[in-house]
Amino acid sequence: MRPATWLRRSRPLIPLLAVLAIVAFERQALACRLVAWSGFEQVAPRVWVDPELPAAQRTEALRLVTRAQKTIGEFYGAYRARPTIIIGSNLHRLSWFGANAYASTHYAPWGAAVVIGPEGQNEDVVTHELAHPELFTRVGWWQNLTQVPTWFDEGLAMQFDHRDTYDEHAWTVLRDAGGLVPLESMSDSSHFFDEHAVAHYTQARHEVAQRLERTGREGVLKLVDELAHGAPFHDL
Numbered sequence: 001m002r003p004a005t006w007l008r009r010s011r012p013l014i015p016l017l018a019v020l021a022i023v024a025f026e027r028q029a030l031a032c033r034l035v036a037w038s039g040f041e042q043v044a045p046r047v048w049v050d051p052e053l054p055a056a057q058r059t060e061a062l063r064l065v066t067r068a069q070k071t072i073g074e075f076y077g078a079y080r081a082r083p084t085i086i087i088g089s090n091l092h093r094l095s096w097f098g099a100n101a102y103a104s105t106h107y108a109p110w111g112a113a114v115v116i117g118p119e120g121q122n123e124d125v126v127t128h129e130l131a132h133p134e135l136f137t138r139v140g141w142w143q144n145l146t147q148v149p150t151w152f153d154e155g156l157a158m159q160f161d162h163r164d165t166y167d168e169h170a171w172t173v174l175r176d177a178g179g180l181v182p183l184e185s186m187s188d189s190s191h192f193f194d195e196h197a198v199a200h201y202t203q204a205r206h207e208v209a210q211r212l213e214r215t216g217r218e219g220v221l222k223l224v225d226e227l228a229h230g231a232p233f234h235d236l
């Protein structure tokens with residue numbers, strides 16, 4: 001069959017193929033988007049919890065979310081992101097949403113979703129995770145997907161995350177052990193989140209902290225603004 005004929009005959013299938021592609025690539029983000037039909041309970045605008053999460057834990061989780069949004073908002077000037085936030089302590093019931101024990105963020109053309117797991121209900125993890133949708137919201141889905149290197153996204157989120165596993169001392173130990181890698185090798189998520197992810201988080205935190213020290217908060221915000229206007233990513 002000639003390509004033109006093939007294309008003409010396949011045209012009615014394009015919307016179906018697009019839907020299948022979205023379901024395949026954005027399955028977990030789609031599940032988060034459909035959380036209202038999952039049996040989870042809404043406890044605040046865009047915040048959903050596992051119905052079995054005890055009342056005290058719900059209250060604490062909401063407090064952490066509010067506090068995180070305030071902290072990130074102080075850095076950016078305001079917290080503009082409006083992610084869907086899903087919180088639970090049962091990994092099995094959270095698995096549909098693409099959860100891990102700590103937290104995960106899903107980016108999709110229709111918005112971001114954050115899933116907080118049983119080990120993630122603390123200030124460091126919640127603030128780290130809610131920093132991802134803020135950068136995503138400011139630069140936009142396409143720019144985030146095509147321009148923002150994973151090391152920068154994670155390194156910026158790590159500025160709000162003070163767990164000592166990834167701190168400056170951990171970075172020194174990593175450096176002295178010869179464990180630092182070229183930044184380009186941490187640009188895409190499949191390499192960043194490999195078996196050396198702890199080292200990558202540690203290095204990404206240090207790298208972005210260095211840029212913040214050099215350019216100030218203004219330098220980073222200027223880069224974010226340029227990305228929002230379609231510019232390619234450039235290192236600071």
Ligand SMILES: [Zn+2]
Pocket residue numbers: 128129132153154157
């Ligand atoms: Zn992260």
